[in-house]
Amino acid sequence: MVQDERRPRLATVDDADEIGRLLHDFNSEFETPSPGADVLAARLRMLLAGEATIAIIAGTPAVAVALITLRSNVWYPGQVALLDELYVMPHLRGQGIGSAKGVELIEINVDEGDVGAQRFYERHGFSPTEPDSNERSLYYSQELTAPKREGRDG
Incomplete structure (x- = not known):
């Protein structure tokens, strides 16, 4: 520490x-x-x-x-x-x-099609899998205060 x-x-x-x-x-x-x-x-x-x-x-x-x-x-x-x-x-x-x-993990999100950014982060030690497993990480988000907007509703 x-x-x-x-x-x-x-x-x-x-x-x-x-x-x-x-x-x-x-x-x-x-x-x-x-x-x-x-x-x-x-x-x-x-x-x-x-x-x-x-x-x-x-x-x-x-x-x-x-x-x-x-x-x-x-x-x-x-x-x-x-x-x-x-x-x-x-x-x-x-x-x-x-x-x-108390920060023990840094999480980032990268667009699926942005392979250049993926290579950069992986070169610097980031992994697309969960720590201590081989499970693929997925990124989810939820807008907490913003109303639904046209083009972003899912």
């Missing part, structure tokens, strides 16, 4: 500098251009002050970040969440930071 000081928490505007540093490091690690930690921090201060961006960080100082944006979508009257960025410092990967709040 991860140490208490690495437990994930909801970030605030005051965490923008640390998140900017992490996101810059993320791009640097994969040799992807970055506008720099300071520019990212300035953007994050603005975004985190609003209601459409959420960040979850772990550690003091921060060693991991998940950046989530909420957006409107034509298919839903409410907001849809998108995981924009997920980064853990390389030397801390595999140490349980993602399981610090």
Whole structure:
């Protein structure tokens, strides 16, 4: 289990500098251009002050970040969440930071016809079968608050 000081928490505007540093490091690690930690921090201060961006960080100082944006979508009257960025410092990967709040399994859904995404996730350790069995996983969903919409009724 991860140490208490690495437990994930909801970030605030005051965490923008640390998140900017992490996101810059993320791009640097994969040799992807970055506008720099300071520019990212300035953007994050603005975004985190609003209601459409959420960040979850772990550690003091921060060693991991998940950046989530909420957006409107034509298919839903409410907001849809998108995981924009997920980064853990390389030397801390595999140490349980993602399981610090009891998360022991990550589930994703991929369209049946999207074989490229299926290959990507399988290459990264995801399986189309249930853990500890060879049973094929199926994804089911239920809209909890949204009314039935034309083209989505089943």
